[in-house]
Amino acid sequence: ALAPSKQQETMELRAMISLLLLLLLGLSMAHPDISCFGLTLSWYLFSFIPLGSTDFLIEGDVLIPRTRSAMRCFSKTFSCLWSKSANGKVEIPFIINSKYDTHEKNEILNAMKDFHSKTCIRFVPRVKQRMYISFEPRYGCFSSLGRLGDKQVVSLQRFGCVRHGIIQHELLHALGFYHEHTRSDRDQYVRINWEYVKQYYVHNFQKKDSNNLNTPYDYSSVMHYGRTAFASQFGKETITPIPDPSVPIGQRQGMSDIDIRRINTLYKCCK
Numbered sequence: 001a002l003a004p005s006k007q008q009e010t011m012e013l014r015a016m017i018s019l020l021l022l023l024l025l026g027l028s029m030a031h032p033d034i035s036c037f038g039l040t041l042s043w044y045l046f047s048f049i050p051l052g053s054t055d056f057l058i059e060g061d062v063l064i065p066r067t068r069s070a071m072r073c074f075s076k077t078f079s080c081l082w083s084k085s086a087n088g089k090v091e092i093p094f095i096i097n098s099k100y101d102t103h104e105k106n107e108i109l110n111a112m113k114d115f116h117s118k119t120c121i122r123f124v125p126r127v128k129q130r131m132y133i134s135f136e137p138r139y140g141c142f143s144s145l146g147r148l149g150d151k152q153v154v155s156l157q158r159f160g161c162v163r164h165g166i167i168q169h170e171l172l173h174a175l176g177f178y179h180e181h182t183r184s185d186r187d188q189y190v191r192i193n194w195e196y197v198k199q200y201y202v203h204n205f206q207k208k209d210s211n212n213l214n215t216p217y218d219y220s221s222v223m224h225y226g227r228t229a230f231a232s233q234f235g236k237e238t239i240t241p242i243p244d245p246s247v248p249i250g251q252r253q254g255m256s257d258i259d260i261r262r263i264n265t266l267y268k269c270c271k
């Protein structure tokens with residue numbers, strides 16, 4: 001028998017990926033298990049995005065600054081949130097860069113499944129929508145905050161960022177969520193050890209004028225930094241939980257229950 005040509009192989013691979021993608025999306029839509037526990041546990045949204053704000057890589061010690069135009073967020077006609085379709089779902093188109101291998105693509109699709117099964121967010125393969133997320137293997141893991149209004153990159157560097165919790169972390173940024181340890185009320189829950197924060201990264205620890213709306217501070221949020229993030233000396237703590245310093249922080253397994261509830265409240269998934 002003739003060996004299949006390279007082109008045929010590629011086409012088959014593509015077909016397989018498309019099929020898998022459809023399957024995954026289909027499966028996840030079949031399980032509407034939205035966790036809405038009323039309004040007592042609600043969300044926080046940054047009431048503004050500072051001018052010249054950057055977005056951050058959080059894993060390891062690499063920071064990827066990315067200038068983002070904040071002005072569009074102040075516009076009355078433009079929202080930083082993704083909009084809801086008539087079917088009540090918030091559809092967010094995406095494309096996945098072809099540099100990722102099948103395993104990595106599946107990891108990305110899998111990370112999106114939790115959003116599908118637990119919230120009204122639906123990541124849908126892009127057809128020709130103007131606003132969409134492009135997963136690309138750039139240098140580091142980073143994302144813009146909220147919806148930009150055009151193509152926006154979620155960078156997941158290969159061999160480091162293509163992991164369940166990190167992917168969800170970056171997608172939460174794209175949905176409009178900031179880092180947990182920068183909440184306006186964080187000083188009641190964590191102590192920032194400024195003396196050990198690398199000078200260049202000080203801005204990563206600055207408090208935000210967040211609207212917390214009685215949301216509990218969540219040490220287990222996938223949006224919380226780890227305790228030695230951006231330390232000037234190896235192993236020194238930049239963030240210490242208070243009053244109990246032994247509380248675990250900085251998990252990157254996946255979204256916490258509160259992370260999920262915040263999405264549902266912010267995007268009014270239960271209405």
Ligand SMILES: [Zn+2]
Nearest residue numbers: 056057058173
């Ligand atoms: Zn982040």
